[in-house]
Amino acid sequence: EIKGHAETPVLLLSLHAGRMEDMEVNRIVAMDIARRLTSGDYSVQTKAAEDLVGLITVTETRQARCARQEELGNIAELRTALVDILTRGSDHGRYWGCIALSYLMNDNARNICLFSDETLGLFQGVEACLRMQQCQGVACGLLSQLALGNVENSTRLCEMSGILESIALIMTNGRSMDKHAASCALSNFAANGSALALKIIAVPHILEGLTNLCVQGRCRDGEFDARAGVSAIGCIDNLSFHTEVRPLLLEMNVVADILPLMHKGNASVWGEGSRVM
DSSP states (O other), X not given: OOTTOTHHHHHHHHHHTTOTTOHHHHHHHHHHHHHHHTSSOHHHHHHHHHHHHHHXXXXXXXXXXXXXXXXXXXXXXXXXXXXXXXXXXXXXXXHHHHHHHHHHHXXXXXXXXXXXXXXXXXXXXXXXXXXXXXXXXXXXHHHHHHHTTOHHHHHHHHHSTTHHHHHHHHHHHSOHHHHHHHHHHHHHHHTTOHHHHHHHHTSTTHHHHHHHHHHHOBOTTSOBOHHHHHHHHHHHHHHHTSTTTHHHHHHTTHXXXXXXXXXXXXXXXXXXXXXXX
């Protein structure tokens, strides 16, 4: 039980017990979460973000989940509070804030617009999380949601100081699971146009990091990490879709380094049907 908010566990329990369609109860819970997200107590903030994730994921069908996403996304106070925790929360609070935001935006174009166009400070909050090691993977996951099929968001993010540079550092020095998430974010950026693809490859160390991940596909401890390698291959595949980018990939020896991996003998590890060049 959280001090000052004794009613919240009871309300959440009622939701888990099956009263899922009571929109007024849901709004009361969401408003309480919004208040706790902006409290000065880091433990209260973190628990609030965790509760919000539970409120979204408890839905059983895609239709119900979409309705819950939009129901919550409509609450301006909740949107503002989530952005606030990204910029002023604890490490754990920011971590869970990124996860909650990703769930709210997943496959929901309306919520993506509400957060990116009508909620001030979101992009700055994501950039701040990218600089915190504990949050790098989930921050990249949030970038992927914001960028998926959205040219305007991708352009704003890639032009924002610190975003691509932070991703380059993750690709160079990050944990394997964070590199996987960073590769996915870059891939979604690249899919939104040649100008963005060119901007990506112009940032030092990004291509180097992608290529190394394709070739090595290994964690720091030497364990094989096929998922990270596949995401890097997919990113280079999206980059190479643009004819303006292909000559640059050839000049940088990217294709020569990864072509052996595209042989049929490696298809079970790296995936089939990749387009690279």
